[in-house]
Amino acid sequence: MMTNGIDRVAREAAIVGFLADHGWDKAERRLLAGDASFRRYDRLTDAAGNRAVLMDAPPPMEDVRPFIAIDRLLYDLGLSAPRIMGEDAANGLLLLEDFGDDTYTRLLARGHDETALYELATDALIALHQRLPQAALAGLRKFDLDSALRQVSLLLDWYWPELHGAPPPAEMRAEFEAAWRQVLPLWHRLPDTIVLFDFHIDNLLLLPGRAGVQACGLLDFQDALSGPLAFDLVSLLEDVRRNVPMPLMRAMIERYLAANPQLGRDDFMTVYAVSGAQRNTRIAGTFTRLLRRDGKAGYQRYMPRVWELIAHDISHPALAPVAAWYAKHLPPHDRKVFA
Numbered sequence: 001m002m003t004n005g006i007d008r009v010a011r012e013a014a015i016v017g018f019l020a021d022h023g024w025d026k027a028e029r030r031l032l033a034g035d036a037s038f039r040r041y042d043r044l045t046d047a048a049g050n051r052a053v054l055m056d057a058p059p060p061m062e063d064v065r066p067f068i069a070i071d072r073l074l075y076d077l078g079l080s081a082p083r084i085m086g087e088d089a090a091n092g093l094l095l096l097e098d099f100g101d102d103t104y105t106r107l108l109a110r111g112h113d114e115t116a117l118y119e120l121a122t123d124a125l126i127a128l129h130q131r132l133p134q135a136a137l138a139g140l141r142k143f144d145l146d147s148a149l150r151q152v153s154l155l156l157d158w159y160w161p162e163l164h165g166a167p168p169p170a171e172m173r174a175e176f177e178a179a180w181r182q183v184l185p186l187w188h189r190l191p192d193t194i195v196l197f198d199f200h201i202d203n204l205l206l207l208p209g210r211a212g213v214q215a216c217g218l219l220d221f222q223d224a225l226s227g228p229l230a231f232d233l234v235s236l237l238e239d240v241r242r243n244v245p246m247p248l249m250r251a252m253i254e255r256y257l258a259a260n261p262q263l264g265r266d267d268f269m270t271v272y273a274v275s276g277a278q279r280n281t282r283i284a285g286t287f288t289r290l291l292r293r294d295g296k297a298g299y300q301r302y303m304p305r306v307w308e309l310i311a312h313d314i315s316h317p318a319l320a321p322v323a324a325w326y327a328k329h330l331p332p333h334d335r336k337v338f339a
Contacts, residue, residue: 011056011058014088014091014093015054015056015093018086018088018091018093018095019044019054019095021086021088022085022086022095024044024046024052024054024095026046026047027044027045027046027047027052028044028045028046029042029043029044029054030042030043030045031043032053038057038058038061038062039055039056039057039062040056041053041054041055041056042054042056043098044095044098051098052085052095052096052097052098053082053095053096053097053098053099054093054094054095054096055067055093055094055095055096056092056093057092057093057094058092059090059091059092062092063092063222064087064089064092064093064094064222065089066222066223066224067094067221067222068084068087068089068094069139070196070221070222070224071084071221072084073136073194074128074218074221077127077128077131077132078127078131078213078214079124079127079128079213079214079216079218080099080207080210080213080214080215080216080217080218081218081221082096082097082098082099082217082219083096083097084096084097085097099205099207099217099219100205100207102205102206102207102208103201103202103203103204103205104117104121104201104202104204104205104206105201105202105241107206108201108242112206114248115248115251117204117206118236118237118244118248118252119252119255120206120213120215120216121199121204121216121236122233122236122252122255122256123212123213123216123255123259124213124216124218125199125232125233125236125256126255126256126259126260127213128193128194128196129193129194129229129260130259130260132193132194136194137192137193137194137226140194140224140225140226141225141226142225142226142227143192143195143225143226143227143228143231145181145184145185148180148184148187148278149177149180149181149184151278151281151282151285152176152180152278152281152282152285153173153176153177153285154282154284154285154286154288154289155176155281155282155284155285155330156168156173156176156285157285157289158285158286158288158289158292158293159284159285159288160330162288162291162292162338163334163336172329175325175328175329176325176329178321179321179322179324179325180278180321180322182321183274183277183318183319183321183322184274184278186270186271186274186318187227187228187271187274187275189264189267189270189271190228190229190230190263190267190268190271191229192226192227192228192229193226193227193229194224194225194226195224195225195226195227195228195231195232196218196221196223196224196232196235197221197223197224197225197231197232197235198220198221198223198235199218199221199232199233199235199236200235200236200239200241201236201239201241201242202220202241203218203219203220203221204216204217204218204219204236205217205219228271228274228275229263229268229271230268230271230272230275231275231279233252233253233256233272234272234275234276234279235279236252237249237252237253238276238279238280238309238312238313239305240280240283240302240305240306240309241302241305242305243305253268253269253272269316270316270318273313273314273316273318273319274313274316274318274319276309276312276313277310277313277314277316277319277322280306280309280310280313281310281322283302283306284303284306284307284310286299287299287300287302287303287306288338291338297339300337300338300339301337303336303337303338304337307332307335310326310335311332314326
């Protein structure tokens, strides 16, 4: 049986063999999570109650090697990435330490101390950026201008046709790219660092019994690259999944800056705004692609927050060229949620 181009019978046979090789073939296996990619995660529980997580990332659609490399880097820096208990990179299978169910998403829904959680996550970012050896950046993909432009262009590739029923005119696309080419180089006002890329509440956990920043469990970092220093803080605070109160956003920015007095405030806020505008414009296109190409309509519930954040980001003076493009070609009444 084929699903999304994957031979499910052959895939299951590979998984069963992998689990047998690592002594988990008798364990109960239940779906833990899926995401916007082809990856899925199963929780394994053996007869003694021990648990692990199976990452199923079928090639060629997925590649677990970047995850392995970043996991080991984070672990070596004293941060809480899941310990890798078994791996078969060729078949896209990993056996991981189970961090449990206390994601930030679930904790916040249960009324956990919001400020304490965000302080811990911000401190984890501070530790990561301060401990990271510069040599480690050389082994990461570069978040360069062309990559950033391809990402924001998802807005034109998917959102625009969904809105208008036709591709965008060439001259309008040229205006779009010209505006971003003026803005994106402002990222370089600060040194690059590692960007985990999906640093948000669905991928952060509270780990009881661990001290300091090790109490913050980190997941879903296989897309890490070398890029803007403020990007992951934006991912945390400008979260399309929930409305982070503005006073809390400001307090966490101040917390980060207080720990890094060598950074100029104006430069940091410029990099922060450009990172936010780039990230949220990409998300607007991505969520439309997930709807139209992949049939995943659930992400549309986040679109009002996406548009709100874009409006906030492009209000920064450094984003004036992009703000002018939005005002001309995608004004507020055209920023919609699709069924």
